[in-house]
Amino acid sequence: MHPCRAREPTLTPPPTAFLHPPLQGTAQPLRKTALCVMNRVRRILGGAELAVAIALVVGFLGSWRLQLESGTIGLFHDWSIAPAGSQNAAYAQQLFDGWYRWILGEPVFFPTEYPVRFAFGAAGAIGLGGDVVSHAFVFLVPAAAFFFAWQFARQLTGSQPGAIAAGLFYAFNPVMLNKMVSGQATYVVGYCALPLVLYAYRRAIQARSFLGAAAFFGATVALAGVQLQLGLVAAFLSILGCIIPCRQSGFRKRLAVLLTGFAVAAIVHLPTLVGASGGAIGYENRSQFSNNTTYLAMNSVAISDSVRLMGYLTRYATLAVQQSAWIWNAAMLVILLAVVVGIVTSSAAFRIFAVVALTLVFALVAGTKSPFGPAILWLFTHVRYMAVFRELYHLMAVPALVYACAIAFFVRFAQRLRARILIYSITSICLVLVCAPMLSGDASGWMRAFPLEQAYGDALSQQESGPNRVLWLPMDQPLSFKGYGAGVDPMAVIARGSLWDYSLNWPLTAVDADLHDGGDLKTALRALSVGDVVERQGMQSELARFTVDGLDAQPFLSRKVPLRLPLKQRYKESAAYSVDSAIPFVSSPSEVALVPQRLSLCAPAIVSGYAPIAFSDSRPADQPYVVVYDPDDIPQEALEFSRAANPLPTSGIDAREGFAPVSVWWWYRREYADVPSVSIAFGRQAVTVHPRRALRHATAIVAWIATANGGRLRISAPRRAAVIDTNGSGEWASRAIPLGSVTQNAAISVTSLDADSDVAVRSFAIVDAGEYARMRGRWEATMHAARTRILVRKNTRATFVRSGSSRNLGYLENGVRYRVDVSGVHGELHVSNSGGYPLARIASNQVVFTGEGDMARLTSIRAVAQWRLYRITEVPLAWPKPASRGHSRLAMWNWAYTPDWRTSIPARSFPSAIGTTIFEFSQPTDALQITFAKTPLFRIAYIVGCTVLILALLAGALVQKDPTDELSKADS
Numbered sequence: 001m002h003p004c005r006a007r008e009p010t011l012t013p014p015p016t017a018f019l020h021p022p023l024q025g026t027a028q029p030l031r032k033t034a035l036c037v038m039n040r041v042r043r044i045l046g047g048a049e050l051a052v053a054i055a056l057v058v059g060f061l062g063s064w065r066l067q068l069e070s071g072t073i074g075l076f077h078d079w080s081i082a083p084a085g086s087q088n089a090a091y092a093q094q095l096f097d098g099w100y101r102w103i104l105g106e107p108v109f110f111p112t113e114y115p116v117r118f119a120f121g122a123a124g125a126i127g128l129g130g131d132v133v134s135h136a137f138v139f140l141v142p143a144a145a146f147f148f149a150w151q152f153a154r155q156l157t158g159s160q161p162g163a164i165a166a167g168l169f170y171a172f173n174p175v176m177l178n179k180m181v182s183g184q185a186t187y188v189v190g191y192c193a194l195p196l197v198l199y200a201y202r203r204a205i206q207a208r209s210f211l212g213a214a215a216f217f218g219a220t221v222a223l224a225g226v227q228l229q230l231g232l233v234a235a236f237l238s239i240l241g242c243i244i245p246c247r248q249s250g251f252r253k254r255l256a257v258l259l260t261g262f263a264v265a266a267i268v269h270l271p272t273l274v275g276a277s278g279g280a281i282g283y284e285n286r287s288q289f290s291n292n293t294t295y296l297a298m299n300s301v302a303i304s305d306s307v308r309l310m311g312y313l314t315r316y317a318t319l320a321v322q323q324s325a326w327i328w329n330a331a332m333l334v335i336l337l338a339v340v341v342g343i344v345t346s347s348a349a350f351r352i353f354a355v356v357a358l359t360l361v362f363a364l365v366a367g368t369k370s371p372f373g374p375a376i377l378w379l380f381t382h383v384r385y386m387a388v389f390r391e392l393y394h395l396m397a398v399p400a401l402v403y404a405c406a407i408a409f410f411v412r413f414a415q416r417l418r419a420r421i422l423i424y425s426i427t428s429i430c431l432v433l434v435c436a437p438m439l440s441g442d443a444s445g446w447m448r449a450f451p452l453e454q455a456y457g458d459a460l461s462q463q464e465s466g467p468n469r470v471l472w473l474p475m476d477q478p479l480s481f482k483g484y485g486a487g488v489d490p491m492a493v494i495a496r497g498s499l500w501d502y503s504l505n506w507p508l509t510a511v512d513a514d515l516h517d518g519g520d521l522k523t524a525l526r527a528l529s530v531g532d533v534v535e536r537q538g539m540q541s542e543l544a545r546f547t548v549d550g551l552d553a554q555p556f557l558s559r560k561v562p563l564r565l566p567l568k569q570r571y572k573e574s575a576a577y578s579v580d581s582a583i584p585f586v587s588s589p590s591e592v593a594l595v596p597q598r599l600s601l602c603a604p605a606i607v608s609g610y611a612p613i614a615f616s617d618s619r620p621a622d623q624p625y626v627v628v629y630d631p632d633d634i635p636q637e638a639l640e641f642s643r644a645a646n647p648l649p650t651s652g653i654d655a656r657e658g659f660a661p662v663s664v665w666w667w668y669r670r671e672y673a674d675v676p677s678v679s680i681a682f683g684r685q686a687v688t689v690h691p692r693r694a695l696r697h698a699t700a701i702v703a704w705i706a707t708a709n710g711g712r713l714r715i716s717a718p719r720r721a722a723v724i725d726t727n728g729s730g731e732w733a734s735r736a737i738p739l740g741s742v743t744q745n746a747a748i749s750v751t752s753l754d755a756d757s758d759v760a761v762r763s764f765a766i767v768d769a770g771e772y773a774r775m776r777g778r779w780e781a782t783m784h785a786a787r788t789r790i791l792v793r794k795n796t797r798a799t800f801v802r803s804g805s806s807r808n809l810g811y812l813e814n815g816v817r818y819r820v821d822v823s824g825v826h827g828e829l830h831v832s833n834s835g836g837y838p839l840a841r842i843a844s845n846q847v848v849f850t851g852e853g854d855m856a857r858l859t860s861i862r863a864v865a866q867w868r869l870y871r872i873t874e875v876p877l878a879w880p881k882p883a884s885r886g887h888s889r890l891a892m893w894n895w896a897y898t899p900d901w902r903t904s905i906p907a908r909s910f911p912s913a914i915g916t917t918i919f920e921f922s923q924p925t926d927a928l929q930i931t932f933a934k935t936p937l938f939r940i941a942y943i944v945g946c947t948v949l950i951l952a953l954l955a956g957a958l959v960q961k962d963p964t965d966e967l968s969k970a971d972s
Contacts, residue, residue, distance in 0.1 A: 062141075092117050104916055110275060138180070173403070219956065237357065299391055335403070362399070469528065506673070517815050527583055532579065548654050565579060608879040695741070696768070699738055700748070712726070739766070748766065901933070
């Protein structure tokens with residue numbers, strides 16, 4: 001016997017060896033080859049190679065129908081991947097500089113999304129358009145969600161089938177569908193990264209290379225943090241995982257990993273710290289509606305919906321399954337049973353983690369529908385940064401992840417059962433049914449691609465650069481293209497700057513009212529530095545579908561008034577118009593004008609060579625100034641000058657149910673769109689105001705807009721009451737009303753009295769009578785010190801149109817203002833259109849109203865003897881020439897005001913009445929350079945953040961020990 005053979009152990013064949021006799025001779029290499037192949041297949045089936053392959057299939061299944069369509073995916077909800085690569089690059093550049101160039105400009109406050117936007121911008125810089133980027137995005141998102149959920153679930157359970165089931169559920173559940181359809185790119189990226197955060201944390205607490213693994217964990221937290229809410233959620237889940245005892249790692253090490261990771265994430269998000277420094281506009285001020293109670297109630301999710309991962313405000317997933325809702329609900333019930341079993345049979349640590357996370361999330365997401373509703377409402381009302389979570393459904397990523405992991409535990413548990421084949425079959429069928437809406441390849445028809453670059457690429461290429469802004473029409477978002485879609489304007493981001501806002505606010509509302517209702521559009525555009533207007537065929541506004549009262553909004557939005565601007569160039573599916581003599585971004589006004597904050601007065605002041613400043617703002621010292629004042633509005637002007645004016649509190653967003661903010665109803669009347677703040681009520685509504693201190697001689701200063709359908713307003717105090725009639729033709733008015741003695745927090749009610757009228761209150765303040773007298777004295781002294789006082793009076797011409805005795809007034813031309821005189825009026829009359837919409841209320845005075853295009857008629861209880869209809873033409877306000885023309889020490893920078901602007905010559909800065917910037921120099925200057933102070937800080941922060949993010953991700957690849965087996969065994 002060969003000596004080497006003597007040392008081989010003697011193998012006893014198993015009892016079944018006779019069924020498989022050992023291979024002899026040349027068959028031995030074949031046996032070894034077969035074993036090697038089987039081992040390799042086993043490793044592939046149990047390793048990452050299979051997961052990557054399935055992830056690619058998942059990406060295809062989630063987007064296969066969209067991959068067959070050409071164009072840019074989007075134009076729905078918040079989708080904002082621009083069709084042109086240059087636009088995505090411009091977005092990244094503006095983010096890098098720290099200054100957005102839409103609206104009148106806006107500082108970058110919370111650039112948490114920059115890793116995503118820089119990736120889109122890099123693709124655009126190398127020539128990849130929005131079609132390629134958007135198609136790649138919808139493929140990669142479900143693929144990444146599957147792979148990272150698989151990775152975390154396999155780390156938890158050690159079960160490959162369970163991890164695959166978990167990944168499929170996480171990639172295709174209703175939360176993913178709702179957010180993908182919404183186009184919230186940063187959310188779905190953060191959603192994909194959420195399981196990676198927990199995987200990296202568990203890996204770090206067992207890794208040999210502590211620093212590298214902790215840095216990788218921090219990088220994953222930063223990736224989840226591209227959506228601020230999910231970044232905070234990831235941090236909370238990591239803290240929860242640190243608190244829960246773990247036998248494999250001590251608390252000190254877990255805490256060290258946690259703090260190191262958070263430090264890395266903070267460095268990656270250093271740009272956000274730069275943006276938020278120095279008084280940023282916080283999330284608490286950026287909610288869609290100004291009423292927190294109403295917004296919270298709208299976003300609250302019933303527990304019956306949240307446990308099924310449904311309940312999103314827009315109901316995309318709910319509508320996707322409505323035709324077979326009972327089948328989907330039955331399948332989801334089976335999945336929920338599997339989730340419960342999975343949690344019960346999981347490790348003790350995961351049970352604690354799941355129960356705590358689900359309890360907190362479901363309680364918070366329920367909002368006002370929760371038993372803890374009053375406490376939650378108090379949190380959102382009094383805790384400033386709770387508004388970060390104002391869209392409560394954002395938190396549903398946590399239940400989606402917990403459910404996915406619980407499914408993996410359930411599959412592992414079922415492996416021990418005799419009926420596992422039956423259980424696997426039923427669970428698989430139900431899992432497919434629950435995921436079916438996403439398997440359509442276009443999110444059940446919600447998503448599609450649009451050939452936007454083909455339609456408007458020629459206009460975009462010509463409008464990319466220019467000395468001033470561009471305005472894209474229509475400007476009322478959301479927009480549709482040839483009858484499809486309802487989303488963000490795809491042309492909004494452009495290098496030269498666009499007069500665009502996600503939700504129109506003043507002064508853009510005033511521009512839009514001029515477009516639809518007639519007005520001095522050219523003067524407004526010149527004052528806002530708009531040089532080109534591009535009207536796009538095929539684009540339509542869908543705003544009426546998303547307003548509180550779409551029936552009334554649609555006539556306004558569908559109304560078209562001729563632009564009356566010179567045609568510049570025609571494109572394939574659009575036309576460009578030029579605005580002559582637009583004010584450049586840097587201009588030299590000759591004099592200061594104190595003006596009321598309405599664009600119809602600010603814009604003429606700017607084009608006449610004045611720097612308009614609101615009554616409530618500081619003005620340059622030692623500068624001559626003029627005052628534009630309204631004798632009917634002196635009480636309110638005095639209050640504004642002393643910075644004591646307050647808006648009337650609102651009780652909701654529906655003016656038919658209470659007083660509502662103008663941000664929701666600006667389109668209702670032309671006068672509403674011209675001002676930044678108004679509280680509006682239709683019919684009989686009431687709101688209560690409480691003075692903050694006791695006053696012996698209280699005076700209420702009430703300011704309103706007298707509209708064509710204005711009703712009566714009653715102010716009631718404990719001892720006195722007064723009634724104001726707000727009927728008129730667009731005038732501003734205010735009145736000081738003595739209330740007598742009032743106690744602190746006394747109830748003072750403001751009530752609109754007329755059922756068929758509307759009331760627009762600009763301001764309501766309660767002050768002491770002596771204090772008001774001093775305010776008025778200071779304002780009158782300021783007016784007397786002015787070089788010139790310009791009286792605001794409506795100078796109009798009335799042209800007779802027709803007369804009659806029937807109730808029918810006939811057709812009223814869109815955008816034209818009319819007046820009707822009625823003889824023999826006793827009581828009140830109304831002018832309404834054929835749909836019954838009130839146009840004007842006629843009482844003792846004759847009012848001016850705007851034509852609606854429908855057959856107008858008079859409505860009254862008593863017969864009408866005779867009426868005469870007049871067309872009203874307004875005569876523009878005459879502005880005198882500025883006194884210091886030619887040697888001004890002022891400069892107007894037509895970008896939004898911020899104290900972070902720096903000039904090449906020392907200067908003081910002031911906000912203008914339209915929100916732009918005014919500089920005052922010690923002496924006249926010609927050469928002027930203006931820069932944004934935070935731009936160098938932003939650029940350094942981005943470079944540091946990107947570098948740390950890349951290095952931390954690479955460090956994760958160098959971690960030597962992967963503790964998957966140890967942790968999964970310990971958890972078992």
